[in-house]
Amino acid sequence: MSTSHTVSETVPAAKKVESATVAAAVPAARGGITPRHLVLAAVALLLASWGFLPEFSVTLLNYIGLYALVALGLVMLTGVGGMTSFGQAAFVGLGAYATAWACTSPDAAALFGALPPALLPWAGLALGLVITFAVAWFLGSITLKLSGHYLPLCTIAWGLSLYFLFGNLEFLGGHTGMAGLPPLVVGGVSLASPRVLGLLIWAVVLLALWALHNLLDSREGRAIRSLKGGRVMAESMGVDTGRQRIKLFVLAALLAAVSGWLYAHLQRFVNPTPFNLNIGIEYLFMAVVGGAGHLWGAVLGAALITLLKEQLQDLLPRLLGSSGNFEVVVFGLLMLFVLQRFADGLWPQLAAVARRWLRPTPVKLPAAAPLPQRALPPRSQVVLEAKDVTKRFGGLVANNAVNLRVKAGEILALIGPNGAGKSTFFNMISGVDDPSSGEVRLMGQAMAGKPSRAFAALGLSRSFQHVRLLGQRTVLENVAVGAHLRAQRGWIASMLRLDRAEEAAVLAEARRQIERCGLGAHVDTPAASLALGQQRIVEIARALASQPAVLLLDEPAAGLRHLEKQALAKLLDQLRAEGLGILVVEHDMEFVMNLADRITVLEFGTVIAEGTPAEVQGNQRVLDAYLGGGDDMGVAA
């Protein structure tokens, strides 16, 4: 399994780049050991020694496994998806209480009476998963459109509420809880002994690690990673980020519920205490201390915190002379220290050491078939049309009744002095923002109120003036996000590795677009380490990976050198010849005048001229706008 799931945005990109080049510089250096070999060896060792470990170690390892399962969900949420939850303990509680109720309650006996007793825990598992799914989906959906910190705040309230509920509901045993849970029975074998159940616990942990690793290394994985700091971009590439966010939250909750189910059958009784908010916070400590962006960080964090807690619960009361939950002080301080010194947690520190003598696990993909192609509209057909588009911000009119049409097979340039409202207009015709009034039509369809992913689905793709790339991911991964809508494989297929043929096709297409844009040498470079001009080109490659019919480019030539500009002009010319409709916002007049078929000039949000480059160049109002009319000497960029 890969050791490089580095995502957190808080570490300077330069540092990442450095370690990435180190990894590249020492290929297959010593021995042929890959991380995968290491994992297999560790699993084999654990399995071989499992029968001989002392009882106490088995118990600790079991708890580490249970906690790691919850922490895995938090890694996916926090480090990868840019959300978090303080209420995971409550989901663990749902899983535990569901099976406790199913196995021991007389009400449940009436419901599941037909089932043989050995199957009751499985009914409990199903019940727990269904309830957890419903609750998590509901909580996720109400915070769907709000910024990322509302969900965690919501989970605090939820974690508290559920704890109070468990303690106050009579049919769940109130504060005393429920006892007498039966052991799990699999294929006639009883898992009553912790040593036997531990095998199941760790099998589930390893299975989850494998599935999540696969998920992250896929089309859906790239979409999930873009939730952290790249939502606007991802939406413009057709990703339904709200849905991805809910699914991620549900996934983390389900992992917690499975952990709760296993816990209940390990303990054989449940009460509300292990599911309160403090424990929920402890789970988050595990994920953050271990490394919130790394799957194995969850296991490391769970192990560290569990062992530390074991020691502290012994040591602190003796040291302080009174008993109480004092380990939270140590954990809190530890967490503050880790967040301030190693924002990515401790796993990357280990991984950096390991990388010196490990060879990266080779990537094996099947031969790539081409991705499906969209049929482009016939030349000269209007593909994108703005009718009287107006945008007001309070009293400021940023765009005033702007009309504009982009036809297939032409390049239309939108120019105007700084602050003329070009980027505002761009956002409205790509669905990032809604016009105050007026209409945008794409491929003949009215787009009022539609999100930017609906624009992407109809064949519009765009670049951003302020580059929006996932800085720590490679150029290849960034461009592959553009092809999101050209593939279909979902979460389950990705987890089970059923997506390999499609993934190969997506990556091949991304590689093709990168090479076409002249960045072939930088395919595996983290995007943030490129020069700004090159990052703009990556944005164009990403837009092209969606095989658009309409291409919107916001200042593509800014920051490019002369030869690079020429190459860009040649590329755009080629795309025009292929039949794309292209709208370019650009300040470089030489670039625009040589390239565009038609030009629209915007000043103070209003169209002041349109026509061929020659017509616009001769237009007095344009000259005034750019060179300043009267004594007003405003000089445009």
Added chain:
Amino acid sequence: MDLQIALLLGQDGIVNGAVYGLMALALVLVFSVTRVIFIPQGEFVAFAALSMAMLQSGRAPASLWLLLALAVAVLALEAWRAQRGATVDWKSTLFWCVLCPAAAAAMVALQPQAQALQAAATLLLITPLGPLLYRLAYRPLARASVLMLLIVSVALHGVLVGLGLLFFGAEGSRTNAFSELRLDVGGLSITGQSLVVVGTTLALVVAMFVFFERSIVGKALRATAMNRVGARLMGIPTELSGDVCFAFAALIGAVAGLLVAPITTVYYDTGFLIGLKGFVAAIVGGLASYPLALAGALLVGQLESFASFWSSAFKEVLVFTLIIPVLWWRSLRSHHVEEDE
């Protein structure tokens, strides 16, 4: 339920709502200026209430040791930063790390008997905790995402609750009321303490309004809240604004602590629930609007008060699940995805 009970519950709700309103104001202030979702806000309430109780029983409040330890830690941190070439604002550092703790220690040493002096000593003890905690926990991460800062908050909350248990023990305390007055208005009995709570809250709200509308520091804080970079370019020291708003938060928390301590028994972890109810209120205003947050606080107070009448076991559940319709209502108002800060 008859009118009598309804009025009684309503009065209770207003008093509690006023306290939650104070919490909500502090939370909105801290979030808008520093982007910190300040979970430990409630700890100031508990620390103040329990410190006051210790003062009234003639003991030195344990929070003094916390204050002195934090002051030493911050002095060490600033000296270390100065040595590494960072510019350190020694004036404010000495104010928070030497002057305030010294004054607090002197007040405690004098063992004041008058309630007003005890209250003043408590405020002096608790208020500097805000800027000191800010400098130790948050300032080094000032550029981190809201999410990271939230996680820091939760860690800090854990540390403070654990310390609270260590300092004050598991038993709760109640302090003497500021006013023993009892009014009988149309069959409804109003306690002087509840008038003190509502009156103090109103006075604080007005004072904050004047501060933010009129004073230059208040305007600088508002500017920082609106646009951090812009404020810095205009010469506003945004790090000092962190100090100031955390001091405000601690002061407001301490006042709230003094107000609730005579009404309910405060335990070392009581503050957390009070703070969280303030959060529910603040979220009504999107963590941005003061008036909406106050309205939310009144709503939370009423809901809690009436819920405790109908089913006291589920009181907390009802109050915290209020966050769900509130979030749902807020998300109806936003159309496009927001990028996380």
